[in-house]
Amino acid sequence: MDELSWQEVVAAISQASTLAELKDWRTRWVGKHGRITELMKGLSDLPPEERRRRGQELNQAREAILAALTQREQVLTDRAEERALEAERWDLTLPGREPDTGMLHPLTRVRRRIEDVLLRLGFSLAYGPQVESEWYNFEALNIPPNHPAREMQDSFFVDIPGLVLRTHTSPVQIRAMEQHQGRLPVKIIAPGLTYRRDDDATHVPMFQQVEGLVVDHGISVADLMGTLTVMVQELLGGSVRTRFRSSYFPFTEPSLEMDVTCAVCQGQGCRVCKETGWVEILGSGLVHPTVLRNGGYDPDQVSGFAFGMGIERIAMRLYGLDDLRLLYQNDLRFLRGFRHQGGLR
Ligand SMILES: [Zn+2]
Incomplete structure (x- = not known):
């Protein structure tokens, strides 16, 4: 793998701060035209010995990247929910607002x-x-x-x-x-x-x-x-x-x-x-x-x-x-x- 090793990709994914970043990593590496997908398509041109070794290596990389993506997605989703809950939290110490009810003259x-x-x-x-x-x-x-x-x-x-x-x-x-x-x-x-x-x-x-x-x-x-x-x-x-x-x-x-x-x-x-x-x-x-x-x-x-x-x-x-x-x-x-x-x- 050229610019980045798959270990580096996994490390980057585990640091991603938005779901959009994760989507980008997924597309670039394990998507339909992702880097690993493309490399797997080229396996058939290799001699059998080379093909098996290289295939195992690519599979391991793909699994590791997918697992990192899933894990990070969970973390970011949980954090978003926490923030939403925090924003909605009721402050029970605020003084109440009295409803504008009528009264007898x-x-x-x-x-x-x-x-x-x-x-x-x-x-x-x-x-x-x-x-x-x-x-x-x-x-x-x-x-x-x-x-x-x-x-x-x-x-x-x-x-x-x-x-x-x-x-x-x-x-x-x-x-x-x-x-x-x-x-x-x-x-x-x-x-x-x-x-x-x-x-x-x-x-x-x-x-x-x-x-x-x-x-x-x-x-x-x-x-x-x-x-x-x-x-x-x-x-x-x-x-x-x-x-x-x-x-x-x-x-x-x-x-x-x-x-x-x-x-x-x-x-x-x-x-x-x-x-x-x-x-x-x-x-x-x-x-x-x-x-x-x-x-x-x-x-x-x-x-x-x-x-x-x-x-x-x-x-x-x-x-x-x-x-x-x-x-x-x-x-x-x-x-x-x-x-x-x-x-x-
Ligand atoms: Zn008087």
């Missing part, structure tokens, strides 16, 4: 939390229409025609005469009493959307209320105060202090507003609570005899209490917000901040 979570507390206190859920008749929204609740709530500036009236977007969830009081048909007790909460023509940092034209109504024999102001105090402490934490102030609502008599200690100053007095240490949380009172009568109950036989509160106001308190319009702007950067709020589902 903070107001929905607060509404459900309020519902949870009241359902545990024995209330059941009741609902009414958002487009309400003036009878259910005003008259039945003892709201006289000259009441400010009935003026165009405060309410959204519908083109159909006699209909209004309900200005509070209180009409459900009348509807619930009608549905009970005189049965006792009536003990319902009515969460839902309400509408008024207000728009500032603490008012939006569409907002959410939770109404509560209890009617039974011998219901007193003590029942009202006890129930609402437990509810507020469950909602805002046992350390919150409460107080009741007398107030006026057309559908309750007496009427009471409930205050809780200011979350900002813990009752010390600050700008938020106008230095009083208290902020109003809800309105309530004993159901007015006219309202009981309009619901089909005899005020000489039964009594009741009712309360209503804004879900937004509770949310602002729970989340420490000073502008409730943030809750309605659908800004995902703002809403995502509530994703991991503990305790609120």
Whole structure:
């Protein structure tokens, strides 16, 4: 063999660094027109003695080269696989990427939390229409025609005469009493959307209320105060202090507003609570005899209490917000901040 001995070829093959190099060696030496193949073709021209010796020599060279090629191919293939595996290896120490899942709106979570507390206190859920008749929204609740709530500036009236977007969830009081048909007790909460023509940092034209109504024999102001105090402490934490102030609502008599200690100053007095240490949380009172009568109950036989509160106001308190319009702007950067709020589902 001319330029290279077969031992040199085998040595070169065992050092080859690519499969392409191996292919080249194979073609040049043991391929169809390779050097050894050509030499074997020339054996028949040699005398018999010479032919056998030379034939054995060429066979040995061919076998050695083929074996070297196979071995090196295996090595290079294994290495390529190792590199591929290395490239694909998962780094289990990388921080995970949280999938972009949705979540309940903070107001929905607060509404459900309020519902949870009241359902545990024995209330059941009741609902009414958002487009309400003036009878259910005003008259039945003892709201006289000259009441400010009935003026165009405060309410959204519908083109159909006699209909209004309900200005509070209180009409459900009348509807619930009608549905009970005189049965006792009536003990319902009515969460839902309400509408008024207000728009500032603490008012939006569409907002959410939770109404509560209890009617039974011998219901007193003590029942009202006890129930609402437990509810507020469950909602805002046992350390919150409460107080009741007398107030006026057309559908309750007496009427009471409930205050809780200011979350900002813990009752010390600050700008938020106008230095009083208290902020109003809800309105309530004993159901007015006219309202009981309009619901089909005899005020000489039964009594009741009712309360209503804004879900937004509770949310602002729970989340420490000073502008409730943030809750309605659908800004995902703002809403995502509530994703991991503990305790609120
Ligand atoms: Zn304060």
